[in-house]
Amino acid sequence: MARSTILIADNSCMIRKGLRSILQNLENSEVIQLIDNKEDVCGIVHKRKPDILIINPDMLPGDCLDVKRELFNENKLSLILLSNRKNLKNDLKADGYINYMDGQNTILDMMQEILNKNNKSSFPNKNSETISSREKNILKHIALGLTNKEIADQLFISIHTVVTHRKNITQKLGIKSVSGLTVYAILHNLISMDEVK
Amino acid sequence: MRIKKDMKLADVIQLNYMLIPVIHRFGINLGFGDKTVADVCRENEVxxxxxxxxxxxxxxxxYFPKEELQTIPVKNIVNYLKMTHSSYLNDKLxxxxxxxxxxxxxxxEDQKYILLIRNFFEGYKSELxxxxxxxxxxxxxxxxxxxxxxKNQNFTERNREIFESFSIEKYEEGHNDVEEKLMDLKTIMIKYLTxxxxxxxxxxxxQDLFKLEEDLNYHSRIEDKVLTPKVILMEKSICNLI
Known part of the structure; x- marks a missing residue:
């Protein structure tokens, strides 16, 4: 799965760095840059195209109600507002809110929810599936020691297809090396131990 | 936390027990009481x-040492790495x-499967x-x-031959493949074997495999962060020499 990228914009270096260190507990995401200057926000957002922008409303250009549309029309971007103001939700519309007083778990839960939502739209639950019968067949050939070319020839498919299958198999099983895949194939009776050379 | 010379070595070990085999490779034995890092090093001529x-x-x-890097003789680093190697080959594996x-x-009943693991480990061992x-x-x-x-600001015949036959860049490239097998072995034992x-x-x-992996990661960090940058610097200055 691709890692989600995050930008943090706030005037206070303690807030920026503190938040970054909290967000290190999130999986599959990375804080790519911290912004300390209001003038830079637009430029950096356009250049780095993050998945998530966490920003203090004071750093937003203009005090507009629907900030998101204004700023990043063309980007697919989740906006999270970061502030010590209490009733921010009523004033400004965003995908999420972080208050300076929020505890670590509250922040992480909220972020996780946003990450899940984002990933669902772009990746249709590909994680942790078992391998398909087509992939099992490919795996069997890999375990028998055939090269990509040989597998492609035997199954009448292109090398490119073999490579794609291999990638998916590796991703699903968490095993990269040929010898590891071979052990898996034997354990699951795809091939017998005597067949392996 | 940065480890400094006036810290007690015992505290250093409490901080990170993975350092036990490291100090051992320097010939330092446990049981040093309240001696500081500097004391123990002096006594063991480290x-x-x-x-x-x-x-x-x-x-x-x-951690990335910059200026300090220049001062350490490559020979010391290499000696240390060799000691680490022999501890892998002779003990851990x-x-x-x-x-x-x-x-x-x-x-x-399970012998068949364990034989698989054993063969796999043998394969890993010979690769490492x-x-x-x-x-x-x-x-x-x-x-x-x-x-x-x-050191000599000069090439001998043999040194020139060695210098031209290799470069540290090539070394940086082929560093990750060995880890793959170890990770696979862990995955198989955790996910797929009864x-x-x-x-x-x-x-x-x-657990031993996890520790071995951790130790190997530490080891390659020394190679990548201490040895390699130093050699890159030296390569550059040799190119200037030519």
Whole structure:
């Protein structure tokens, strides 16, 4: 799965760095840059195209109600507002809110929810599936020691297809090396131990 | 936390127990009471500067020595890395292998599967051995030659030959492949094998594999963060020499 990228914009270096260190507990995401200057926000957002922008409303250009549309029309971007103001939700519309007083778990839960939502739209639950019968067949050939070319020839498919299958198999099983895949194939009776050379 | 010379060595070990085999490779034995890092180094005739850089690079992923780098002779680093290698080859790998073998002798029903694990581990072992041999036979002689050229500001016939046959860049490239097999072995044992009757021993083996992996990561950090940058600097100044 691709890692989600995050930008943090706030005037206070303690807030920026503190938040970054909290967000290190999130999986599959990375804080790519911290912004300390209001003038830079637009430029950096356009250049780095993050998945998530966490920003203090004071750093937003203009005090507009629907900030998101204004700023990043063309980007697919989740906006999270970061502030010590209490009733921010009523004033400004965003995908999420972080208050300076929020505890670590509250922040992480909220972020996780946003990450899940984002990933669902772009990746249709590909994680942790078992391998398909087509992939099992490919795996069997890999375990028998055939090269990509040989597998492609035997199954009448292109090398490119073999490579794609291999990638998916590796991703699903968490095993990269040929010898590891071979052990898996034997354990699951795809091939017998005597067949392996 | 940065490890400094006036800290007690005992506190350093409390901070990170993975350093126990490291100090052992320097010939330092446990039981040093309240002595500081500097004391112990002096007694064991270990270069304090080198020791500090090494344990800090082990201890902290983000540690990167810059100026200090220049001062350590490559020879010291290479000697240390060789000691690490021999501890892998002579102790760690065979320890794990022994455990797998005794797992095999205990149970009847699972023997087939344990044989698979054993063969896999053998494969890993020979790959790692090959990698280590490459470092000892090609990489280390190369960096030692580079250091000698710098020292003498001059090429001998043989050094020029070695210098032209290799570059540290090539070394950086082929560094990740060995780890793959170890990770696969762990994955298979955790996800796909039904543990044999002696599950305690089985668990110990998995934990040993994790520790080995961790130790290897530390080890390659020394190679990547201490040795390689230093050699890159030296290569540059040799190119200027030519």
């Amino acid at each position: 270069d304090i500067n080198f020791f500090l850089q090494l344990v800090n690079a082990y201890h902290d992923k983000d 065979s320890e794990i292998e022994q455990k797998i073998i005794s797992l095999q002798s205990e149970d009847t 051995t090959e990698h280590i041999m490459h470092e000892e036979n090609v990489v280390f002689p190369y960096v030692l030659a580079v250091e000698e050229i710098i 543990p044999p009757a002696n599950s305690t021993l089985y668990h110990t083996i998995i």
